[in-house]
Amino acid sequence: NAGVTQTPKFRILKIGQSMTLQCTQDMNHNYMYWYRQDPGMGLKLIYYSVGAGITDKGEVPNGYNVSRSTTEDFPLRLELAAPSQTSVYFCASGHMGENDNEQFFGPGTRLTVL
């Protein structure tokens, strides 16, 4: 199993550009999450999904969109990049069972908006 994979690892965007951050998991997990982490800070939840076709907002959803057409993939879309979106983005996945709710992280995407 590759686990949770994210692409790209690094990206520099200009203000106003758009891009999609890819996240794929091969563990058949139903739950998937997107977080951002600013320097020296904790993880802020952007969006999450409890299964294919179902998504919901987290703490900081403004400026982002997601979709979940398959169990494996959970892409994060930035439509009009702004400097405030400079951050490290982490995708995570897991399942929800009784006493078995562990969530696992991808390696992250480091995004800079100039």
Place this chain on the structure above:
Amino acid sequence: QKEVEQNSGPLSVPEGAIASLNCTYSDRVSQSFFWYRQYSGKSPELIMSIYSNGDKEDGRFTAQLNKASQYVSLLIRDSQPSDSATYLCAVINQGGKLIFGQGTELSVKP
């Protein structure tokens, strides 16, 4: 009130000592609690999960949960310099969201 709160530290302990990390949460119906370790520039790594009141031990790590006090802690025995990292407390709330505290930076001095 933040959903999950931790002291940001840094917490400094000598090698071989016990490091104690604390976390409180606000959603009383939360049932799942986690400790993640994050090295600088890396993604969070799950080190402990705990679901019921009491202690759970795994090697040098012990997680403690007190649902009545809405408190979860992590003890690291025989701390090593390689344990120096940021430790993140996380809780799954009633809506299924995995919410993190801001993390506690631990430094273990040789």
